[in-house]
Amino acid sequence: MILKNWIQEFDHETNNTxxxxxxxxxxxxxxxxxxxxxxxxxxxxxxxxxxxxxxGTLTQDVYDITADHFERGHPDDIHSTLALFENNVEKAREALVSLTEEQLADEWTMKSGDNVILGPMPRGVVVRGFLFNHIYHHRGEMIVYLRATGNQVPGLYGPTYEDGLRSN
Structure with a gap:
């Protein structure tokens, strides 16, 4: 039941992201x-x-972030970042739907070479804290960046403050 709800949350929140x-x-x-x-x-x-x-988090018991290399593109090109996002979302969803409820209890560790960064801890804790909440945290930062530069913030959970100003 948890995974079914997480998949729905993932889909909803991915659209917000x-x-x-x-x-x-x-x-x-x-x-x-x-x-x-x-x-x-x-x-x-x-x-x-x-x-x-x-x-790496959902398919490996020990995820060595330094051994996992991928091409990110250049951070100065938002179109490149949007393509990276779409590609990663597709892989992330596949990994999430392949997970079983039993695997949520498996111990998981993140390493950087020989250094343990996170864990060991149950994979379910990692999914919620390191994956889902981590994205939400940084989305909040992005909202501050957008507002600080005078840009429109999209409504993620309904109308934004700026939407209310336009309707007055």
């Missing part, structure tokens, strides 16, 4: 709110990359 990434304008791709922050393009690319991590 898509709307948000599509709202990123090329003209503001280099915007960063502080010197130690990512640019808007780097943040968008990171959001798209998290979907890539679903495969």
């Amino acid at each position: 898509r709307k948000l990434l599509q709202a990123v304008p090329q003209k503001d791709i280099h915007y960063r709110p502080a010197a130690n922050s990512w640019t808007m393009g780097q943040l968008a690319q990171h959001i798209a990359t998290i979907y890539y991590w679903y495969v």
Whole structure:
């Protein structure tokens, strides 16, 4: 039952993420709110990359992130990031639907070479915390970036503040 609900949530929230990434304008791709922050393009690319991590997280008991290389494209090109996102979403959904309820209890670990980054912990905790919530966290950051640059924020859960201003 949990997986059925997570797949529905994944589909719904992927559409929200898509709307948000599509709202990123090329003209503001280099915007960063502080010197130690990512640019808007780097943040968008990171959001798209998290979907890539679903495969290693859901299909391997020990996921070595340094051994897993893939082409991300350039963070200064939002069209490249949108293509990366769509490709990663397709693979992520396949990995999610292949998972069983029993596998949610399996111990999972993320490593970077010999260093343990996360875990060991039950895979179900990782799905919720590291995958789903991680994306939601960074989407919130992206909303702040969009508003700081005067861009329209798409309604993810109904009308936005800006939508309300237009109707007055």
